[in-house]
Amino acid sequence: MKAGSVKDQQETKQYKVFPILFAMLLSGFIGLFGETALNVALTPLMGLLEVGPTTIQWLTTGYLLVLGILVPVSGMLLQWFSTRQLFTTSLIFSIAGTLVAAIAPSFEILLVARVLQAVGTALLLPLMFNTILVIFPIEKRGAAMGLIGLVIMFAPASGPSISGLILANLSWHWIFWISLPFFIISLVCGLLFLPNISNLTKPKIDVLSIVLSTLGFGGIVYGFSSAGGHGESGGGWTSPIVVATLVIGVLSLLLFSIRQLRMKQPMMDLRAFKYPMFTVGLILIFLCMMMMLSSMLILPMYLQQGMAVTALTAGLVLLPGSLLNGFLSPVMGRLFDKFGPKWLVIIGLAIVTVVLFLYTGITPTTTLGKIITLHIFMMIGISMIMMPAQTNGLNQLPPDFYPHGTAIMNTLQQVSGAIGTAVAVSILSAGQTRFLSGVTDPESPENQLAGFTSGVQNAFIFALVLAVIGLIISLFVKRVKVGAQQGQQGPMH
Incomplete structure (x- = not known):
C-alpha cells in the first residue's frame, strides 16, 4: 500500500495539476448547471411538450433520482475502474444526454436525455473529490x-439566471446546445492530461448491497420529491405511493447499513463515521444544503407569486449572492x-441564522434591495x-477511506436537497391552508396573498431552526x- 502511494506521489509530480483541475471543474460546473437550468423552463415546457405539472416534474425528479441511486455506488466504482475510465465514461454520458436533449422533439426523449445527463454527473462528482484528495497535499487542500x-x-445557483436569459432570447433547446462544447473541451483536456491516480483494490461486488442502496436512497429521494412537488404536482405526505416509497426507502437503508457494517469489504464503508470531525462535517453539510x-426554492417562488416579478428578474435577484458565494x-x-x-464555520452559521430570522418577516412590501x-x-x-466543514471532515480520513468518504458526502448532499425542498414546500402549503381556513373570504386575492406569505x-x-441546530x-x-491524521492511518490498514 505504502509503495503504491509513494509511486502515486511521484507520478503526480510529473502531471500538470491545473489542466486536471480545469477538466474536472469545467465538466462538473456544466453538469451541475444542468441540474437546475431547466427549472425556469418547466412552465413553458408544459405547453410546448403538451404535458401536465405532475409529468413535467419528472425532468427534475428523474435527474435527482438517478443521482440518489448512482452516487452511493460511486465509492465502489472508484475502486474498480481507473480515473481515466470513469472520467471518459462520465463525459460520454454527459455529452450524449446533452446532445439528445438539444434535439429532443418530445417529453419522453427529453426525459431519457436527463437520465443520461444525470448518470454523467453522478459518476463525475465523487471522482472530482477523490482526485483532489489524492493530487493535493493536506496543507493545500x-x-x-x-x-x-x-x-x-455557483453552478446550480446560476442555472435559473443563465437559462432565464437564454429563454428570453432563444428556444429552450439552446440551454443544451450552449452546454455541449464545454463538455467536449473537458473531455479532450481530460484525455490529454488526466493520469490514473486511484489505487484499484477491486473489492467483491455485492449485488444485495447495490439493490438495498438503490431502494434505500432512491426511495427516500423519490418519496420526498413526490411529497414536496409544488401545486398539482405534489403527491402530498398522505399519498399511498409517497408513504410506500418512504417506508421502503427507510427499511432498505437500515438493512443496507447493517450489511455494510458486517462486511469485510463493504460497498460504502460506514466505519468512516468513527472519525468525529468527518461526522460533524457531514451533519453541518447536510443542514447547510437543506437550508x-x-x-x-422558496425565494424565487415568493418573488414570482407574492411580489409579481418575472422569472428572469427572480433569477437576477439571486445572482449577486450566488456569484459572490462562488x-x-x-x-x-x-x-x-x-x-x-x-x-x-461558527461565524458563517451565525450570519445565516440572522439572515433567516430576518427572512421570517418577509412580506409583499419588502424591497428587492x-x-x-x-x-x-x-x-x-x-x-x-460548506467548504471548511467538508475539507476538515475528509482530512481526518485515511486514504483508504477517501472513496467511501466522498461517496457518503455526495450521497447525503443529494438526499438533503430532496428532503429540504420537500419539507419546506409542505410547510409552506400547510401554513397557507391554515391561514385561509381562518378567514371569511379565502378566495379573495388579498387573503390568497396573505396566506401565501404566511406559508413562506x-x-x-423551518430553515431558521436548522441554522440554530x-x-x-x-x-x-x-x-x-496533519500528524494526527497520518497517525490514524495505521490501525485501519
Whole structure:
C-alpha cells in the first residue's frame, strides 16, 4: 500500500495539476448547471411538450433520482475502474444526454436525455473529490476544495439566471446546445492530461448491497420529491405511493447499513463515521444544503407569486449572492488552510441564522434591495460553512477511506436537497391552508396573498431552526492535525 502511494506521489509530480483541475471543474460546473437550468423552463415546457405539472416534474425528479441511486455506488466504482475510465465514461454520458436533449422533439426523449445527463454527473462528482484528495497535499487542500465549492455552489445557483436569459432570447433547446462544447473541451483536456491516480483494490461486488442502496436512497429521494412537488404536482405526505416509497426507502437503508457494517469489504464503508470531525462535517453539510436548497426554492417562488416579478428578474435577484458565494469559496479555502475551520464555520452559521430570522418577516412590501442584500449575506455565510466543514471532515480520513468518504458526502448532499425542498414546500402549503381556513373570504386575492406569505414565513422558520441546530453543532468543530491524521492511518490498514 505504502509503495503504491509513494509511486502515486511521484507520478503526480510529473502531471500538470491545473489542466486536471480545469477538466474536472469545467465538466462538473456544466453538469451541475444542468441540474437546475431547466427549472425556469418547466412552465413553458408544459405547453410546448403538451404535458401536465405532475409529468413535467419528472425532468427534475428523474435527474435527482438517478443521482440518489448512482452516487452511493460511486465509492465502489472508484475502486474498480481507473480515473481515466470513469472520467471518459462520465463525459460520454454527459455529452450524449446533452446532445439528445438539444434535439429532443418530445417529453419522453427529453426525459431519457436527463437520465443520461444525470448518470454523467453522478459518476463525475465523487471522482472530482477523490482526485483532489489524492493530487493535493493536506496543507493545500483547502484552496483546491474551495474551487470545487465554487463549482458545486455557483453552478446550480446560476442555472435559473443563465437559462432565464437564454429563454428570453432563444428556444429552450439552446440551454443544451450552449452546454455541449464545454463538455467536449473537458473531455479532450481530460484525455490529454488526466493520469490514473486511484489505487484499484477491486473489492467483491455485492449485488444485495447495490439493490438495498438503490431502494434505500432512491426511495427516500423519490418519496420526498413526490411529497414536496409544488401545486398539482405534489403527491402530498398522505399519498399511498409517497408513504410506500418512504417506508421502503427507510427499511432498505437500515438493512443496507447493517450489511455494510458486517462486511469485510463493504460497498460504502460506514466505519468512516468513527472519525468525529468527518461526522460533524457531514451533519453541518447536510443542514447547510437543506437550508440553502429550501430557501433557493422558496425565494424565487415568493418573488414570482407574492411580489409579481418575472422569472428572469427572480433569477437576477439571486445572482449577486450566488456569484459572490462562488468567488468566496476559494478565498474561504485559503483561510481554512491558514486558520482552520472552527471560527469560519461558527461565524458563517451565525450570519445565516440572522439572515433567516430576518427572512421570517418577509412580506409583499419588502424591497428587492433588502432581499438581494439578505441573500448576499446568506451566501457569504454558506461559503464559510460548506467548504471548511467538508475539507476538515475528509482530512481526518485515511486514504483508504477517501472513496467511501466522498461517496457518503455526495450521497447525503443529494438526499438533503430532496428532503429540504420537500419539507419546506409542505410547510409552506400547510401554513397557507391554515391561514385561509381562518378567514371569511379565502378566495379573495388579498387573503390568497396573505396566506401565501404566511406559508413562506413558516418555511423560513423551518430553515431558521436548522441554522440554530447547526450553530450548536459548530461549537464542536476542531481542526484536524496533519500528524494526527497520518497517525490514524495505521490501525485501519
